[in-house]
Amino acid sequence: MSLIRLNIKGISYSQTQNGAYALILNEVDGDRKLPIIIGAFEAQSIAIALEKEIKPPRPLTHDLFKNFSDRYDIVVKQVIIHKLVDGVFYSSIICEREEIEEIIDARTSDAIALALRFNAPIFTYKDILDSAGVYLKAGGTDDKTHDIGKEEALIEDLITGGDKESKKAVSEDYTKFSNKELDKMLAKAVASEDYEKAASIRDELSKRQ
Incomplete structure (x- = not known):
């Protein structure tokens, strides 16, 4: 094959x-x-x-x-x-x-x-x-x-x-934060091993570059 x-x-x-x-x-x-x-x-x-x-x-x-x-x-x-x-x-x-x-x-x-x-x-x-x-x-x-x-x-x-019936919104909006705030949040997310959150913050920072 x-x-x-x-x-x-x-x-x-x-x-x-x-x-x-x-x-x-x-x-x-x-x-x-x-x-x-x-x-x-x-x-x-x-x-x-x-x-x-x-x-x-x-x-x-x-x-x-x-x-x-x-x-x-x-x-x-x-x-x-x-x-x-x-x-x-x-x-x-x-x-x-x-x-x-x-x-x-x-x-x-x-x-x-x-x-x-x-x-x-x-x-x-x-x-x-x-x-x-x-x-x-x-x-x-x-x-x-x-x-x-x-x-x-x-x-x-x-x-x-x-299964559309069981869905609940869980997304977080990072657009309202400044770059400095996001940098601090990113460092905190990595330190606490919350890598899903870290990746989302990193994506928002990347969009602004």
């Missing part, structure tokens, strides 16, 4: 339902997206790896694994999302030590958090992308194609399971 390389498009978190996240993977040589539901801790860990300017005061679990691996010369070569069963993705971490390759079973969220820290490529099989991939192109007429303006609603449905 042929492998297809994926990049991380981003993490979408529900503005209306706390604790729900979707990791969006993008087909490198195509237009399909692969949304994967992940937990809050894993979402924070992936966000930290993506956001280079946020440095945790203490190592997160995936950072500890990276430090341990570096100490014992273990290298993560690649991650493969190899199976999809009842909506659950299964992944393998391909590791190497002293030219001996090992394959380790892992949750997809953990595997991707580690792939980021090792700068390792992420792959999946064509049949998985054919089955679970979605198109988010504008102006398409195919049954699988969604207008780009509907992307946010599509991801929101993936996160919440389409």
Whole structure:
């Protein structure tokens, strides 16, 4: 079976339902997206790896694994999302030590958090992308194609399971704060290991640059 390389498009978190996240993977040589539901801790860990300017005061679990691996010369070569069963993705971490390759079973969220820290490529099989991939192109007429303006609603449905009745607004408005106030809030959020809040503040600061 042929492998297809994926990049991380981003993490979408529900503005209306706390604790729900979707990791969006993008087909490198195509237009399909692969949304994967992940937990809050894993979402924070992936966000930290993506956001280079946020440095945790203490190592997160995936950072500890990276430090341990570096100490014992273990290298993560690649991650493969190899199976999809009842909506659950299964992944393998391909590791190497002293030219001996090992394959380790892992949750997809953990595997991707580690792939980021090792700068390792992420792959999946064509049949998985054919089955679970979605198109988010504008102006398409195919049954699988969604207008780009509907992307946010599509991801929101993936996160919440389409349960519109149970949603409650939880977003915080950072536009009312000054840059100096946001800098202090960012430092406090990082110190308290509230990385979701830190990433949101960092995004607001980035918009002003």
